[in-house]
Amino acid sequence: MIETKNLSKSFKDIKAVRDVSFRIPTNSITTIAGADGSGKSTIFKMLMGLIKKDAGSIYLKNEDIGSDFNQITRLTGYMPERFSLYPDLRVEENLNFYADIHQVPRSRREKLKQRLLETTGMIQFKNRRARALSGGMKQKLALSSILLSAPELVLLDEPTTGVDPLSRIEFSNIIKDLKQEGKTIFISTPYLDEAENSDHIIFLKEGKIIKKGPMKTIRKQFPARIFSVLPRGNIYEIMDQMHRHPDLKNSIYIRGKFIKYIQVSSKNHLDLLPAISVKEESPKLEDIFLYYERQSTINPEGLHASTD
Amino acid sequence: MRLFYLIKKEFIEIFRQKELLPLIFIAPIIQIIMLGYVVKTDIKNIPVEIINLTSNKIAARIINRINSTPLFRVKAISDQNKDTVELLKRGQVKAVIIFKDPPRQNPLNYPEIQISLDGIDSNTSLIAAGYFNGIIKKFLLDNLKKAGMHQPAMSKTLIRFNPTLESINYMGPGIVALLLTIISLFFTSISIVREKEQQTMDTLLISRxxxxxxxxxxxxxxxIIGLINMSLGIAAVMIWFRVPVRGNLLYLLLASIIFLSALLAYALLISVITSTQQQALFFAWFTMLTFMLLSGLFTPIENIPPGLRILADINPIRYLIKIIREIFLKGNGIEYFYKELLYLLAIASVTVTVSVINFKRLISK
Known part of the structure; x- marks a missing residue:
C-alpha cells in the first residue's frame, strides 16, 4: 500500500529520522513502536506531507509520490498524536465539519456517522461539546471523524496515549474490525502490549529502525531466551549490583516484582542472581523490543533490521 | 462551499465562548465612550491661584472674568505675595496669576499682570497661556467698544468642518478606526495560532x-465582527457625542474592507511567526501600538521624523483614519481620498502576497 525508502529528517542538529525504509502491506495492521522522541510522529507527519522530508522517497501503490501528497491525503485518514478536533464544537458538529472539509457526500455520511457513533459508544454524547469528553472519548471522536471519509489507509499516531485501560481495549477491538473491513492500518504506540495483535512490527530507536518484519517471523527468529526471576532480597539493590556485572548489565530489567533476564549467548548467568524462583517464559513483544534495543546499544551497526 | 463550512465553524466557536461575547460587542461601545472623553484635547478647569496685590478696579474686573470662565478653576485668591515657584512645586495649581499696581507711566491705569505656568505639562501650560491672553484681549476689546473706539486692524477667522473646534469630532472617527484594528488584528492572529496550538491546523491542512x-x-x-464593531462605534460617536457624519458611509465600508485585507495579512504574518496564543497576543499588541502611534491619530503625520515616516507610510490605519475623517467631517466623496484608497490597496496587495507565501512556507516545513 505504502512504502518508504531511506526517509530522513533533521531538526537543526537533531537527526529525528534516519534512513527509514519500510513497507505497509495492504489490509494489514502495522505497528511502529519506540520510546518517546524516537521519531514516530515525525514519520507520520512526513507521510502526510505535514513535514517536509530531507531525503528519501515515499511510494503509494508502488508509485513514487514525489512531493504530491494529494493522493495520500485523499486515501488516508490521519489521526495525530494529540486530540485535534474543536473543543467548543459538539461531537456531531465535529464529525460534520470533518466530513464537510473532506467533501464526504451527505448521502453517504449520515449512515456512516450513525454507525460510527454506535460502534464507538458515542451516540448518547453526540450533543456534548468535545471539551467535556474524557480522554478516551476524545480519541474515539477523532477516530470516528477520520473514518467518515472512508479512507483505505488509516494512520493512527499514538491513539491510546493518555487513554484509560477500558478504552484502550475498545480501541484495539475497533482497529481489528477496521482490518476486517479491508482497511490498511499503520499505528504507532509506546505500549508494546497493544502491538501484539499487529501483522507487522517496526521497532524504532532514536530515529532509526532497529528491527522490522512480520510479527510471526520476528517471534520465530527471536534468538534469546527469557527468564522471569523472583529475587531474594531487595530488587533494586540486586539490580544495582547486577548492573555492575559485564555479562548482566544489558540483559536484565525489572518487570513488577520480577527481574527479567534475557539470555543472549549460550552461557546462562542466572546463577549470579539471588533468586527464590526462576521460570522460563515465551517472549512477549516487550521482551523482544528490549532485546533489540539493548543489542543496538551494544553493537549499533551489527543488527540486521529486516526479516523480510 | 468548503470555505463556507470553515466560516460557519469559526462563528460557532466564537459564539460558544460566552465570556468573550460581551467583550466583543459591549466592551467596544463602553471603550469608545470612555476614550471619547479621555482623548479630548479641549482643556477646561485649569487650576489657578490668583495673587492680587493691588486695589486697582480693572484688576478686580479681570479677576471676575477669570472666575466666571469654565476654562479656569480659581483655587484661591490672596492679597499677600507668595513664592510662585513653591506654589507650582506643590502641584495643586498649574498657573499663578499676579496682579500688581499699574506702572507709573501707564496713563490708562491698567494693572501689571504676571502669569507663572507649570511647564512640565507643556501642552496644558501653552493652552492656559492662550486662554489667559484671550481673556485679556477680549477685556481690552470690550473696553475699546465701550469707549466708542474700534480695533485698528482686524482679522476674521472662519473655521470650517469643525467650527466649534470640538476635539471629539476629530478624535471620535479615529477611535472608530482603532476599534476596528484592535478587534480584527487580535482575533485573527489568535484564531490562527489557536489552530496550531490545538493541532487542528494539521486537520485543516490535510483536508481539501x-x-x-x-x-x-x-x-x-x-x-464581519470587526465591521459590526465599527458600526456600533460609529453609532456611539454619532448618538453619544453628536459627531456629524456628512459623507457617504458606503465609501467608509469600501475603505474598511480594503483596510481589513491589509491588516489581516499582518495578522496572518503574526500567526506564521508565533506558535502560541500568548506570543501572538504580544506581537499583535506591539504591532497595534506601533500602528496607533504612527497613525496620525494623536500626533500629525508631519511631526513624525523622516526615518519613522517610512513605517507610517506602510501603516494602513493612517490611511483609514484620513479617509474616515474626510467622510465624517468634510463629507468628501471618493474623488478626495482615492489616493489613500490606492495606498491601502497597494499595502493590502503586498502584505497579502507576503503573508500567504509565508503561510504556505510554514505549512510545508
Whole structure:
C-alpha cells in the first residue's frame, strides 16, 4: 500500500529520522513502536506531507509520490498524536465539519456517522461539546471523524496515549474490525502490549529502525531466551549490583516484582542472581523490543533490521 | 462551499465562548465612550491661584472674568505675595496669576499682570497661556467698544468642518478606526495560532482546504465582527457625542474592507511567526501600538521624523483614519481620498502576497 525508502529528517542538529525504509502491506495492521522522541510522529507527519522530508522517497501503490501528497491525503485518514478536533464544537458538529472539509457526500455520511457513533459508544454524547469528553472519548471522536471519509489507509499516531485501560481495549477491538473491513492500518504506540495483535512490527530507536518484519517471523527468529526471576532480597539493590556485572548489565530489567533476564549467548548467568524462583517464559513483544534495543546499544551497526 | 463550512465553524466557536461575547460587542461601545472623553484635547478647569496685590478696579474686573470662565478653576485668591515657584512645586495649581499696581507711566491705569505656568505639562501650560491672553484681549476689546473706539486692524477667522473646534469630532472617527484594528488584528492572529496550538491546523491542512481558503476562513468571520464593531462605534460617536457624519458611509465600508485585507495579512504574518496564543497576543499588541502611534491619530503625520515616516507610510490605519475623517467631517466623496484608497490597496496587495507565501512556507516545513 505504502512504502518508504531511506526517509530522513533533521531538526537543526537533531537527526529525528534516519534512513527509514519500510513497507505497509495492504489490509494489514502495522505497528511502529519506540520510546518517546524516537521519531514516530515525525514519520507520520512526513507521510502526510505535514513535514517536509530531507531525503528519501515515499511510494503509494508502488508509485513514487514525489512531493504530491494529494493522493495520500485523499486515501488516508490521519489521526495525530494529540486530540485535534474543536473543543467548543459538539461531537456531531465535529464529525460534520470533518466530513464537510473532506467533501464526504451527505448521502453517504449520515449512515456512516450513525454507525460510527454506535460502534464507538458515542451516540448518547453526540450533543456534548468535545471539551467535556474524557480522554478516551476524545480519541474515539477523532477516530470516528477520520473514518467518515472512508479512507483505505488509516494512520493512527499514538491513539491510546493518555487513554484509560477500558478504552484502550475498545480501541484495539475497533482497529481489528477496521482490518476486517479491508482497511490498511499503520499505528504507532509506546505500549508494546497493544502491538501484539499487529501483522507487522517496526521497532524504532532514536530515529532509526532497529528491527522490522512480520510479527510471526520476528517471534520465530527471536534468538534469546527469557527468564522471569523472583529475587531474594531487595530488587533494586540486586539490580544495582547486577548492573555492575559485564555479562548482566544489558540483559536484565525489572518487570513488577520480577527481574527479567534475557539470555543472549549460550552461557546462562542466572546463577549470579539471588533468586527464590526462576521460570522460563515465551517472549512477549516487550521482551523482544528490549532485546533489540539493548543489542543496538551494544553493537549499533551489527543488527540486521529486516526479516523480510 | 468548503470555505463556507470553515466560516460557519469559526462563528460557532466564537459564539460558544460566552465570556468573550460581551467583550466583543459591549466592551467596544463602553471603550469608545470612555476614550471619547479621555482623548479630548479641549482643556477646561485649569487650576489657578490668583495673587492680587493691588486695589486697582480693572484688576478686580479681570479677576471676575477669570472666575466666571469654565476654562479656569480659581483655587484661591490672596492679597499677600507668595513664592510662585513653591506654589507650582506643590502641584495643586498649574498657573499663578499676579496682579500688581499699574506702572507709573501707564496713563490708562491698567494693572501689571504676571502669569507663572507649570511647564512640565507643556501642552496644558501653552493652552492656559492662550486662554489667559484671550481673556485679556477680549477685556481690552470690550473696553475699546465701550469707549466708542474700534480695533485698528482686524482679522476674521472662519473655521470650517469643525467650527466649534470640538476635539471629539476629530478624535471620535479615529477611535472608530482603532476599534476596528484592535478587534480584527487580535482575533485573527489568535484564531490562527489557536489552530496550531490545538493541532487542528494539521486537520485543516490535510483536508481539501487550500491555504488561501484557510486564511479566508479565518479572516472573513473576524472582518464581519470587526465591521459590526465599527458600526456600533460609529453609532456611539454619532448618538453619544453628536459627531456629524456628512459623507457617504458606503465609501467608509469600501475603505474598511480594503483596510481589513491589509491588516489581516499582518495578522496572518503574526500567526506564521508565533506558535502560541500568548506570543501572538504580544506581537499583535506591539504591532497595534506601533500602528496607533504612527497613525496620525494623536500626533500629525508631519511631526513624525523622516526615518519613522517610512513605517507610517506602510501603516494602513493612517490611511483609514484620513479617509474616515474626510467622510465624517468634510463629507468628501471618493474623488478626495482615492489616493489613500490606492495606498491601502497597494499595502493590502503586498502584505497579502507576503503573508500567504509565508503561510504556505510554514505549512510545508
Amino acid at each position: 482546504l487550500t491555504p488561501i481558503e484557510i486564511y479566508l476562513g479565518k479572516a472573513i468571520p473576524t472582518s
